[in-house]
Amino acid sequence: MRSYWFGVIATYLHLIAMATYVGGSLIMELVVGHAQKSIPPAQAQVMGEKTADRFLLLAWSALGLLLVSGIMQAYAKSVEPMLMGDGLFDSGYGWSLFLMIALWAVLVVNGSIMTFVLRPRLKGKMGAQVGAAQVQARQGHLMKTVRQMQWITRADLVIALLVPLAGAGLLHGNGLFTTGVLAPLGLG
Ligand code: HEM
Numbered sequence: 001m002r003s004y005w006f007g008v009i010a011t012y013l014h015l016i017a018m019a020t021y022v023g024g025s026l027i028m029e030l031v032v033g034h035a036q037k038s039i040p041p042a043q044a045q046v047m048g049e050k051t052a053d054r055f056l057l058l059a060w061s062a063l064g065l066l067l068v069s070g071i072m073q074a075y076a077k078s079v080e081p082m083l084m085g086d087g088l089f090d091s092g093y094g095w096s097l098f099l100m101i102a103l104w105a106v107l108v109v110n111g112s113i114m115t116f117v118l119r120p121r122l123k124g125k126m127g128a129q130v131g132a133a134q135v136q137a138r139q140g141h142l143m144k145t146v147r148q149m150q151w152i153t154r155a156d157l158v159i160a161l162l163v164p165l166a167g168a169g170l171l172h173g174n175g176l177f178t179t180g181v182l183a184p185l186g187l188g
Contacts, residue, residue: 002075002076002077002078003076006072006075006076007073007076007077009072010069010072010073010075010076011069011073011076013065013068013069013072014065014066014069014070014072014073014167016065017061017062017063017065017066017069018062018066018163018164018167020058020061020062020065021059021062021063021066021107021160022160022161022164024055024058024059024062025059025153025156025157025160026157028051028052028055028153029153029154029157032047032048032051033150033153035047036048045122045142045146048122048146049122049123052114052119052149053119056111056114056115056119059111060111060115063104063107063108063111066104067104070100070101070104071083074097079093079097082094082097083097083101091174091175092169092174092175092176092177093170093173093174093175094175095175095176095177096166096169096170096174096175096176096177097166097170097175099163099166099176100163100166100167100170103159103162103163103166104163106159107156107159107160110152110155110156111156113152114149114152114153118145118148118149118152121141121142121145122142122145122146122149
């Protein structure tokens, strides 16, 4: 166990970042997404574009802070060698930490797909001289992209709600996996 206040600040930052990510995802899905369904499609598209721009900024900041404060927490608890894989799979605590980091990595991959692949597709503009068929094709393409973004956002929300469970297990000692549960598999 290292400096008391270092540990308190690390936990504070970790919880603030977690609340930002989880709370933000919930608002996007249950409040913004819901409101979008009751306005005309053209307005819903503009609203989706603007809110997603801002939310992605917030989500990336939260993911960055989760990583930094997570490393600080590991250091405060003197378990930082586990972050390099040292003894990570020797205890229920280590398995839960691994789960937390692996799910964080999935959130980062999903965030990258949204930011660098799907968002640029939504932003592309059409030239003035295009026919009705092209406009229709583009509209179909846009709707497909919007649906893909919705599915990734939903998957992120489920993951973001699961990770704090691993955190709660870590806080209470052995993590989610007790040695008893994993012993038959030769793990933990
Ligand atoms: C690379 C990413 C991450 C690392 C290295 C990390 C590391 C840690 C560590 C070392 C602890 C302290 C466990 C203890 O008290 O013994 C912890 C706790 C916790 N983590 Fe993470 N974590 C990461 C990502 C996340 C994410 C993505 C979430 C949720 C969205 C999250 C939520 C929590 C919660 C709720 C706790 C318990 C409360 C606390 O100690 O702050 N963590 N994490």
